[in-house]
Amino acid sequence: MTDSSSIDTVLVANRGEIAMRIMRTCQELGLRTVAVYSTPDRRAPHVRLADEAYHIGPAAASESYLDMQALLDVAARSGADAVHPGYGFLSENADFAEACADANLTFIGPPPDAIRAMGDKTAARTLMKEAGVPMAPGTPNAVEHVETAAEKAGEIGYPVLIKAAAGGGGKGMRIVHEPENFARAMEMAQSEAQNAFGDGRVFVEKYIDQPRHIEFQILADAHGNTIHLFERECSIQRRHQKVIEEAPSSILTPEKRAEMGEAAVAAAQACGYVNAGTVEFLVDAELNFYFMEMNTRLQVEHPVTEAITGIDLVAEQIRVAAGEPLGYAQDDLSIDGHAIECRVYAENPTENFLPDPGPLLRHAAPSGVGVRVDAGVEEGGEVLIHYDPMISKLVTWGSDRDHAIRRMRRALHEYEIAGMHTTIPFCQFAMQHEAFCSGQFSTHFVDTYFDPKALHPSNATFDLYAALAAVSEAHARSETDTPELTDTTPSNGRPWRRRRRHIR
Numbered sequence: 437m438t439d440s441s442s443i444d445t446v447l448v449a450n451r452g453e454i455a456m457r458i459m460r461t462c463q464e465l466g467l468r469t470v471a472v473y474s475t476p477d478r479r480a481p482h483v484r485l486a487d488e489a490y491h492i493g494p495a496a497a498s499e500s501y502l503d504m505q506a507l508l509d510v511a512a513r514s515g516a517d518a519v520h521p522g523y524g525f526l527s528e529n530a531d532f533a534e535a536c537a538d539a540n541l542t543f544i545g546p547p548p549d550a551i552r553a554m555g556d557k558t559a560a561r562t563l564m565k566e567a568g569v570p571m572a573p574g575t576p577n578a579v580e581h582v583e584t585a586a587e588k589a590g591e592i593g594y595p596v597l598i599k600a601a602a603g604g605g606g607k608g609m610r611i612v613h614e615p616e617n618f619a620r621a622m623e624m625a626q627s628e629a630q631n632a633f634g635d636g637r638v639f640v641e642k643y644i645d646q647p648r649h650i651e652f653q654i655l656a657d658a659h660g661n662t663i664h665l666f667e668r669e670c671s672i673q674r675r676h677q678k679v680i681e682e683a684p685s686s687i688l689t690p691e692k693r694a695e696m697g698e699a700a701v702a703a704a705q706a707c708g709y710v711n712a713g714t715v716e717f718l719v720d721a722e723l724n725f726y727f728m729e730m731n732t733r734l735q736v737e738h739p740v741t742e743a744i745t746g747i748d749l750v751a752e753q754i755r756v757a758a759g760e761p762l763g764y765a766q767d768d769l770s771i772d773g774h775a776i777e778c779r780v781y782a783e784n785p786t787e788n789f790l791p792d793p794g795p796l797l798r799h800a801a802p803s804g805v806g807v808r809v810d811a812g813v814e815e816g817g818e819v820l821i822h823y824d825p826m827i828s829k830l831v832t833w834g835s836d837r838d839h840a841i842r843r844m845r846r847a848l849h850e851y852e853i854a855g856m857h858t859t860i861p862f863c864q865f866a867m868q869h870e871a872f873c874s875g876q877f878s879t880h881f882v883d884t885y886f887d888p889k890a891l892h893p894s895n896a897t898f899d900l901y902a903a904l905a906a907v908s909e910a911h912a913r914s915e916t917d918t919p920e921l922t923d924t925t926p927s928n929g930r931p932w933r934r935r936r937r938h939i940r
């Protein structure tokens with residue numbers, strides 16, 4: 437194996453499936469893993485997968501997974517020399533990346549300045565424009581006065597989109613079709629942005645109708661090499677959250693892929709990027725593409741890229757963070773087949789995807805050829821109300837798109853979950869929908885086509901386990917002598933340790 441000598445022990449500053457995903461690669465690389473957990477996560481599977489685990493605080497993320505000092509203390513106590521932040525939590529917090537460096541810890545992610553540059557959406561837009569990355573016509577910087585903004589909107593041409601400078605999740609976003617509605621829409625966008633981000637600044641962009649969300653995975657080392665690992669199509673979203681992703685996108689030609697890939701590499705180079713990152717584009721019906729934002733972390737949907745490239749992205753992140761050069765060039769990479777990811781959330785698709793956390797009474801994930809399941813909860817465990825309600829990611833690979841779809845239908849059919857509603861019926865709906873199967877869809881897929889009444893009306897398995905749940909809950913209530921669960925940090929203050937099982 438190549439030399440990762442500067443890293444020996446990785447603190448995984450996350451929970452659930454992504455913490456497990458990272459630890460699995462660490463174990464393959466012969467690295468020691470350190471888990472952290474909040475009180476309700478004390479028996480979570482990511483805790484048991486690690487070589488050591490440390491309690492960091494109560495349920496509230498602000499007092500546990502977001503507590504920088506608690507994490508740095510665990511790093512010191514455990515002798516960790518590197519930190520992987522996963523996604524969410526502190527993964528795109530430049531101050532945390534800096535605090536790790538100050539504590540002599542290798543942050544397995546980009547340099548703080550790159551996180552900062554891309555975190556400020558208007559600064560990022562200016563930087564990207566300078567680097568020649570295509571942008572939707574608009575005001576690169578925030579506009580303050582309604583009159584000047586309305587004037588710019590007229591120059592851009594209606595319809596326009598008002599977006600929050602602090603950005604993200606569609607909050608503070610307003611489409612304006614007519615000039616007479618501009619002022620009111622801008623005031624609403626500003627107050628919404630102020631409430632959501634404490635920053636009411638907005639900018640104006642040409643509204644791209646029925647766009648696709650296509651993002652490029654990039655990988656950069658500390659020696660000036662930057663490559664892309666092709667794209668992921670992420671247009672199937674609900675409430676600005678992805679549910680189904682695939683790689684490659686069925687609409688890109690090899691020429692367009694190369695052109696967009698080059699733009700993504702230029703975007704990464706312009707902010708001094710090192711490690712794995714993602715450049716998001718909006719793509720219109722004519723395949724014009726426009727920079728949206730850059731995500732400076734490993735993404736939820738990274739497995740579809742791994743499936744079509746054969747590359748372990750977490751291993752690459754660790755190698756690059758250890759200072760090693762990339763082991764291959766752009767021309768060494770090619771796309772092998774097609775991969776689809778369905779995110780299985782504890783949510784009710786018939787109730788507008790309302791989260792439905794609770795005990796997971798039954799979890800029997802599909803398997804077999806061409807199927808990968810990354811789950812963060814196990815049967816007998818619980819989807820907690822405190823965190824993201826994702827149960828697992830189901831990924832299928834096939835020799836072509838149709839093959840991957842047929843495998844996904846098979847795998848979704850095989851999946852058994854009881855105790856809660858999930859997004860599985862929605863994913864089944866999509867996998868048989870003509871718009872999805874033909875590849876003719878946009879970010880409006882859910883709004884345009886999804887009719888909850890088209891879902892299978894009742895689910896006998898769910899009903900059976902719902903009945904069992906009622907019985908088991910009644911039983912639990914009648915138990916007066918149920919022993920308290922013990923913390924996995926023993927009272928002597930020493931962490932619980934797992935015997936290392938891997939062979940060096």
Ligand code: MV4
Nearest residue numbers: 572597604605606641642643644647649673879
């Ligand atoms: C747009 C757009 C159309 N035109 N920008 C939504 C989240 C935010 N980060 C960017 N978003 C959009 N920006 C222009 N100029 C449409 C969206 C959009 C969207 C983008 C990606 C995925 C899903 C979406 C759902 C609705 C709107």
